[in-house]
Structures are given as C-alpha cells and as structure tokens.
Amino acid sequence: MTATFSDATVERLIRISKEKPLLPEIFVPWHEQIREEDRFMPEHLISLQGHPLWDTLSPAQQRELGRHEVVQVMYSYAWSEGLACLFFNRHLLTLSPESVEYRFLLRELIEEFRHQEMFSAVVTKLEGKPVTPDFWHRFWGKWSVKNMPADCIFMSVLSVELMTDVYGKHIRRDERVSIILRKVSELHNIEEGRHIFYTKLWLERFTSKAGFFRRSWYSIIVLLNLYFMCTLYVKAEIFGRIGVQNPERYAQAASQNLKQKLGANCLEDAVEFVQGFQGFNWLTRPLWRWVMKVKVL
Ligand SMILES: [Fe+2]
Numbered sequence: 625m626t627a628t629f630s631d632a633t634v635e636r637l638i639r640i641s642k643e644k645p646l647l648p649e650i651f652v653p654w655h656e657q658i659r660e661e662d663r664f665m666p667e668h669l670i671s672l673q674g675h676p677l678w679d680t681l682s683p684a685q686q687r688e689l690g691r692h693e694v695v696q697v698m699y700s701y702a703w704s705e706g707l708a709c710l711f712f713n714r715h716l717l718t719l720s721p722e723s724v725e726y727r728f729l730l731r732e733l734i735e736e737f738r739h740q741e742m743f744s745a746v747v748t749k750l751e752g753k754p755v756t757p758d759f760w761h762r763f764w765g766k767w768s769v770k771n772m773p774a775d776c777i778f779m780s781v782l783s784v785e786l787m788t789d790v791y792g793k794h795i796r797r798d799e800r801v802s803i804i805l806r807k808v809s810e811l812h813n814i815e816e817g818r819h820i821f822y823t824k825l826w827l828e829r830f831t832s833k834a835g836f837f838r839r840s841w842y843s844i845i846v847l848l849n850l851y852f853m854c855t856l857y858v859k860a861e862i863f864g865r866i867g868v869q870n871p872e873r874y875a876q877a878a879s880q881n882l883k884q885k886l887g888a889n890c891l892e893d894a895v896e897f898v899q900g901f902q903g904f905n906w907l908t909r910p911l912w913r914w915v916m917k918v919k920v921l
C-alpha cells in the first residue's frame with residue numbers, strides 16, 4: 625500500500641460511504657427461498673472438510689454442519705462488531721467532532737450497525753441457534769475494548785476485519801452458496817474494504833515507529849484475534865446437533881483441521897499485514913506456527 629494517512633484520503637472515504645451507501649434491506653434479496661441444493665458456505669471453509677472424519681458424515685449432515693457454522697460465523701461477526709462499536713464510541717470522545725477521524729468513525733459506526741442488523745437477519749433467516757461465546761471470551765472482549773490503548777484495539781479490529789474479509793471473498797464467489805449469503809458477503813466485503821484501508825493507514829503512525837517489543841506485541845494481538853475467531857466457529861454442541869456419536873472428538877478434529885486450512889490458504893492478507901510492520905521475529909514466528917499453523921519465514 626502506497627497511500628498515507630491524509631485528510632484528503634479520509635475525506636474521499638467519507639464521501640464514498642455517503643454517496644454509495646449499501647443498505648442491506650435493498651441489497652440482499654431476503655425474499656428468496658433457500659433451496660434444497662443451496663449450500664451455506666463453500667465446502668472448503670467448513671471446519672471438518674478435508675479431514676477423514678468428514679467422510680463419516682452423510683451429505684445431509686455435511687450440509688447441516690455448513691448451516692450451523694455459517695450461523696456461528698455471522699453471529700461472531702455481529703458480536704465482535706458490537707464490541708468494536710463500543711470502542712469506537714469510546715475513541716470518539718477523544719476526538720474533535722469536525723476532524724476527519726471523527727467523521728470517518730461516524731460513517732464506520734453507521735455501517736457497522738447496519739452490518740450487525742444484517743447478520744442478525746441472516747441468523748433468523750437460517751433459523752440458527754448460535755452457540756454464544758464462553759465466559760472468558762466475553763470477559764476479555766469487554767475488558768479490552770474498555771481498557772486497552774487505542775492502537776491495540778484498532779489492531780484487534782483490523783485482525784477481525786481481515787479474517788471476515790477472507791470468508792466474505794470465498795462465500796461471495798461460490799455460486800453454489802445461497803444468493804442471500806452471497807449478497808450479504810458481497811456487501812460486507814465492499815464496506816470492510818474501506819474500513820481495512822482506513823485502519824491500516826491509521827495504524828501506520830504506530831507501526832512505523834514501533835521497536836522490537838511493540839512490533840512483537842502487535843503481532844501477538846493479530847494472532848490471538850485470529851485464534852479467538854476460529855474458536856467461535858467450531859463447537860462440540862454443533863456436532864451433537866447433527867447427530868454424531870462423539871461430538872467432542874469431532875470438534876477437536878475440526879478445530880485442528882480448520883486452523884491448518886486457514887493457515888495454509890486463508891491468512892495471506894493477515895500475514896502480509898504483519899510482515900508489513902516486521903511483526904515476525906524469533907519470538908513471534910514460533911507462536912504463529914504453533915497457534916495458527918501458519919508457515920512464516
Ligand atoms: Fe462490518
């Protein structure tokens with residue numbers, strides 16, 4: 625990325641947001657039925673696909689697993705964006721209302737609220753019953769957005785956006801997936817593209833002058849956020865719902881399998897971002913390999 629943070633760049637982002645708003649009510653064909661042959665997610669994003677246990681599931685169970693997991697994905701986006709909004713509101717109080725940062729964050733808040741409403745509508749449309757985050761997820765989520773410094777939270781927000789962006793790209797491109805989910809992903813993909821662009825520019829102020837320990841810390845924040853998002857998608861309870869004999873065993877295998885697949889195929893943008901601020905070093909490289917199975921040089 626060659627652009628740098630300037631008022632003119634941010635003004636342009638604000639203008640696009642105002643002139644080309646994407647309203648979920650209009651953009652997504654909510655009236656469409658989900659057909660028997662429709663998928664909910666591209667198969668390669670389903671946690672267990674590619675593992676030997678995947679073949680022990682019937683086609684109906686595989687489809688159901690896709691439905692439950694896409695519900696988890698949508699629920700997790702809504703939940704994490706709710707937390708991001710809490711932080712954006714906190715951060716607004718440190719800014720002046722006529723500044724470009726303040727006005728961009730207002731646009732981002734407006735869009736994020738629309739996204740949350742859209743994700744909630746998807747969960748309802750799919751008759752989903754999300755498995756909610758456990759106590760520690762909720763505790764750390766709330767504690768961090770209320771207390772951690774702005775650069776660390778922007779780093780967390782960006783990590784989640786990079787991951788949602790990968791899922792969005794894969795879902796919107798797979799024509800076997802229901803049109804509702806493809807349009808939801810397309811909308812999110814477009815608007816998150818601007819958020820990611822802005823957040824990267826904003827963070828450059830911090831990453832460009834960070835020393836070894838700060839770069840390592842930022843790298844670990846990105847890694848932990850990716851890990852936490854993964855753990856929200858794969859749940860033993862879901863394997864119980866689709867009727868397998870040993871749900872815990874399936875969930876464990878699925879969790880390892882998903883990390884391997886994401887590490888190998890889906891985290892290029894996150895890895896490139898961390899590389900951009902030299903966040904891989906002797907301290908963080910083994911952690912990335914161990915936690916997310918990412919092969920970083
Ligand atoms: Fe969003």
Ligand SMILES: [Fe+2]
Pocket residue numbers: 736785815816819820
């Ligand atoms: Fe966003």
